[in-house]
Amino acid sequence: MLAVALPTVWLSGAGAAAQSQSQQAGQAAEQTLVWTADNSYTEYKSAPATATAGPVTIVFETNESTGNTFGMTHTLTFDVSSPGYNHDVNVNILASPFDTSGGRHEVQVNLTPGTYRYYCMIPGHAGMVGELVVTSAGPTDTTPPQVSASVSGDKDADGNYVSSASVTVSATDDESGVDTVEYALDNGAFQAYTAPVAVNQVGQHTVRYRAADKAGNASAVGSVTFTVVAPKPKDTTPPTVSAAVSGTKDAHGDYVDSATVTISATDADSGVDTVEYALDAGAFQAYTAPVPVSQVGEHTVRYRATDKAGNTSGVATTTFTVVAAPPPARTPLTVTAASRCLGTSVYVAVAAVNDGDVPATVTLTTPYGSTTVANVAPGKQAYQSFNARAKQIGAGKVTVTGTSSIDGENVTTSYEAAYNAISCG
Numbered sequence: 216m217l218a219v220a221l222p223t224v225w226l227s228g229a230g231a232a233a234q235s236q237s238q239q240a241g242q243a244a245e246q247t248l249v250w251t252a253d254n255s256y257t258e259y260k261s262a263p264a265t266a267t268a269g270p271v272t273i274v275f276e277t278n279e280s281t282g283n284t285f286g287m288t289h290t291l292t293f294d295v296s297s298p299g300y301n302h303d304v305n306v307n308i309l310a311s312p313f314d315t316s317g318g319r320h321e322v323q324v325n326l327t328p329g330t331y332r333y334y335c336m337i338p339g340h341a342g343m344v345g346e347l348v349v350t351s352a353g354p355t356d357t358t359p360p361q362v363s364a365s366v367s368g369d370k371d372a373d374g375n376y377v378s379s380a381s382v383t384v385s386a387t388d389d390e391s392g393v394d395t396v397e398y399a400l401d402n403g404a405f406q407a408y409t410a411p412v413a414v415n416q417v418g419q420h421t422v423r424y425r426a427a428d429k430a431g432n433a434s435a436v437g438s439v440t441f442t443v444v445a446p447k448p449k450d451t452t453p454p455t456v457s458a459a460v461s462g463t464k465d466a467h468g469d470y471v472d473s474a475t476v477t478i479s480a481t482d483a484d485s486g487v488d489t490v491e492y493a494l495d496a497g498a499f500q501a502y503t504a505p506v507p508v509s510q511v512g513e514h515t516v517r518y519r520a521t522d523k524a525g526n527t528s529g530v531a532t533t534t535f536t537v538v539a540a541p542p543p544a545r546t547p548l549t550v551t552a553a554s555r556c557l558g559t560s561v562y563v564a565v566a567a568v569n570d571g572d573v574p575a576t577v578t579l580t581t582p583y584g585s586t587t588v589a590n591v592a593p594g595k596q597a598y599q600s601f602n603a604r605a606k607q608i609g610a611g612k613v614t615v616t617g618t619s620s621i622d623g624e625n626v627t628t629s630y631e632a633a634y635n636a637i638s639c640g
């Protein structure tokens with residue numbers, strides 16, 4: 216009976232002390248430290264070497280399951296007097312396989328940083344001794360991880376993702392570290408996030424995400440919403456291409472002096488990539504700006520365009536003619552002058568035939584006088600014979616001007632004609 220009664224007394228004391236410490240800690244023990252003993256009286260069969268400061272459940276077990284087949288009694292006693300050790304925990308458990316707990320006892324204690332010495336106080340068991348080193352738990356992590364998500368993929372002009380989007384969730388925790396990252400697609404359940412999530416179903420989607428750290432702090436649930444659209448149908452239609460010719464046209468529709476060719480191309484699908492043109496027999500070349508053509512003659516410009524999907528239009532052509540600018544307008548006259556004798560007097564005769572299509576006003580001027588004839592009809596002439604009032608004259612020139620209305624403007628043209636020296640009588 217002694218073997219049973221003795222541990223009952225001791226256990227009540229150790230248990231009461233341990234219970235008080237646990238209440239002071241104000242929270243349940245999270246660590247469990249286990250000592251075991253067997254038939255040996257020189258050492259515990261197993262014992263922890265380290266622990267973290269804070270609430271601890273201490274288990275001491277010695278019975279048949281731990282190898283105590285002799286019914287040996289041991290204690291787990293924390294040293295509360297030897298210098299150099301922590302003395303703030305009072306553990307003194309007496310255990311034997313046949314006690315009322317079957318040799319297994321638990322107490323709650325609160326360990327502080329430092330070293331505890333423990334031993335078995337049964338006489339002759341002095342070799343059963345050891346140390347438990349307790350380290351600080353460090354600052355407590357109460358901050359949840361920071362978690363974010365980004366969406367990537369090919370976007371269209373509206374900001375929608377074409378064909379598919381990829382959602383990347385990132386979480387960081389500066390203290391205990393990230394433990395779990397989870398995501399949920401649309402109405403699905405949260406699941407572990409291990410790699411970027413590809414979403415290729417057409418429509419609007421929401422990805423929710425959250426993370427927890429190793430201290431158990433969970434972030435709020437974040438979310439990101441985006442839209443996946445189907446890719447546009449493949450572009451198989453070449454661009455539409457056209458050319459316009461501009462410049463000053465004459466009455467025949469020909470371009471006077473130069474023409475400018477402007478090429479336009481449109482492509483509703485993939486868009487225009489290149490526009491090319493070739494002038495007359497030349498090779499195709501990139502079209503970058505309107506092309507001036509000034510060489511007189513008939514010209515052909517060929518042109519074509521290619522879209523970004525590689526579809527090339529057929530070659531179209533535009534043909535036009537460039538002509539030289541006409542000579543300046545003039546009043547055409549055929550002017551003649553002649554010197555001759557009439558008796559012993561010299562006369563200078565001047566004639567000007569109107570070669571034009573409209574009437575002209577003609578002025579005949581010589582060193583011997585001047586006259587103006589109005590309204591000389593086409594094909595008719597102005598004529599005057601001027602008396603030089605001399606028997607002989609040297610060679611000279613007459614000046615004739617003709618003025619007519621051409622295309623609504625008065626055009627005056629001047630002519631000269633020479634006459635010979637002459638001697639009369």
Ligand SMILES: [Cu+2]
Pocket residue numbers: 256288289290335336337340343
């Ligand atoms: Cu012992």
